[in-house]
Amino acid sequence: MKILIICGDHKRNYNFIEHLQKLDNIEISKILLYSREEVVPVAPDNLNSNLKKLWQLHFEKRLEAENRRFNFNLSENFDEKEILKIKNVDEILSMKKEINKIKPDICFLSGIPILSKEILKILPKFTINLHLGIIPYYKGAITMFWPFLFLEPTMAGTTYHIVNNSIDAGEILHNNVPVLEKGDGMHDVAAKSIIEASKDVHLVVEHIKNRISREIIPKFDLSLESKGKLFYKSDWKPSMLKIIYELYDDKIVDLHLNKEIISKIPKLKKINN
Numbered sequence: 001m002k003i004l005i006i007c008g009d010h011k012r013n014y015n016f017i018e019h020l021q022k023l024d025n026i027e028i029s030k031i032l033l034y035s036r037e038e039v040v041p042v043a044p045d046n047l048n049s050n051l052k053k054l055w056q057l058h059f060e061k062r063l064e065a066e067n068r069r070f071n072f073n074l075s076e077n078f079d080e081k082e083i084l085k086i087k088n089v090d091e092i093l094s095m096k097k098e099i100n101k102i103k104p105d106i107c108f109l110s111g112i113p114i115l116s117k118e119i120l121k122i123l124p125k126f127t128i129n130l131h132l133g134i135i136p137y138y139k140g141a142i143t144m145f146w147p148f149l150f151l152e153p154t155m156a157g158t159t160y161h162i163v164n165n166s167i168d169a170g171e172i173l174h175n176n177v178p179v180l181e182k183g184d185g186m187h188d189v190a191a192k193s194i195i196e197a198s199k200d201v202h203l204v205v206e207h208i209k210n211r212i213s214r215e216i217i218p219k220f221d222l223s224l225e226s227k228g229k230l231f232y233k234s235d236w237k238p239s240m241l242k243i244i245y246e247l248y249d250d251k252i253v254d255l256h257l258n259k260e261i262i263s264k265i266p267k268l269k270k271i272n273n
Contacts, residue, residue: 001209002029004104004123006092008036008111009085011070012191016110016130016198018072023202029102031074031083032092034112039063047238054241061250065187069195089113096122106208108201109163117165125218126208127163130197132190134175134266135159136228139168142236144190149240153180153253154263156189158197160204162218169224173204175268184253186244203271 003026007013013036021028040063043055074083086092089112092099099122107127109115120127133143134157147155157177164170178192211217244250255261 001026001106001205002102002104003027003205004030004032004099004102004107006032006034006089006107006109006112008034010036010039010066010111011072012066012194013111014074015070015072015194016108016201017074018077019198019201020108020205021077023205026205028078028082029104030098031078032095033074033083033085034089035085035087036111039066044238051238051241054245055238057245058241061185062187062190065185065191069191089115089119092119093122099123105212106205114167115163120163120165123163125162126212128160128173128204128208129163129168129170130194131159131161131168132194133157133159133168134177134268135161135168135172136224137266138231139228140231141233143231144193145186145236145240146231148186148189148244148252151252151255151261152263153184153189153256155266156186156193157266157268158193159269160197160200164218164220166225167230169221171219171221172224172269173207174200174271175266176200177266177268180253180257182254182257185250186252189253200271207271 003020005017005028040059043052047055104124105126107123109127109129131143133139134155137155138146144156147153154177157175159172160174161168161172162170176193176196178189178196180189248255256263
């Protein structure tokens with residue numbers, strides 16, 4: 001089984017590849033590595049000094065949490081010919097001939113912008129996104145942040161779903177949530193969520209193998225478009241960091257475990273191979 005991967009170049013985005021490459025009877029034919037923003041981006045000039053400090057704190061805590069958990073080195077595990085760096089996802093259109101030559105059975109996506117209809121047409125029907133958020137509850141952008149802003153740490157997790165022309169509304173294959181522990185900050189939960197999803201990538205591969213052999217095509221559930229909430233990058237405001245870090249000191253998980261807040265439990269879709 002041939003696999004094409006299109007992912008961002010942050011460590012968290014290709015953590016699942018570490019588990020994927022260990023599987024038998026698969027071939028990772030090509031990795032398209034999308035150049036993302038800096039892991040600790042520069043704060044906008046229009047922020048006041050307090051918000052700039054919170055901005056720096058927020059992204060440095062993310063970097064620290066991920067550096068402690070993600071150490072898979074892509075270049076040490078794959079030949080440079082297997083990795084192609086791209087600065088814009090539209091570049092994928094120019095790779096149509098190469099993708100057709102590879103004939104991938106599955107394409108995995110992680111940490112990239114939304115793909116156009118034209119790009120999706122040249123990718124396999126089983127193009128699967130590892131979404132950092134539980135669909136259908138949290139769709140769109142920055143979906144590991146919102147559960148904490150809304151004091152729902154149990155709603156932070158991941159989703160493997162088949163990609164279609166609607167944002168995060170393709171067939172849901174598999175959800176994961178991490179075990180919440182005392183002392184977990186928001187970024188700890190996000191990193192642990194990714195690790196749990198990565199461990200289960202073999203379930204997704206085996207599931208798709210089975211569906212290909214039985215000629216079971218992706219299911220289209222139009223109701224997924226109206227379920228949950230679709231968040232945009234513009235919904236996020238730096239001032240929201242005051243709630244996470246000044247009001248709650250990034251201890252929202254502890255509040256949940258101490259039963260000082262009530263966080264609902266999501267209904268998860270699971271692959272049972």
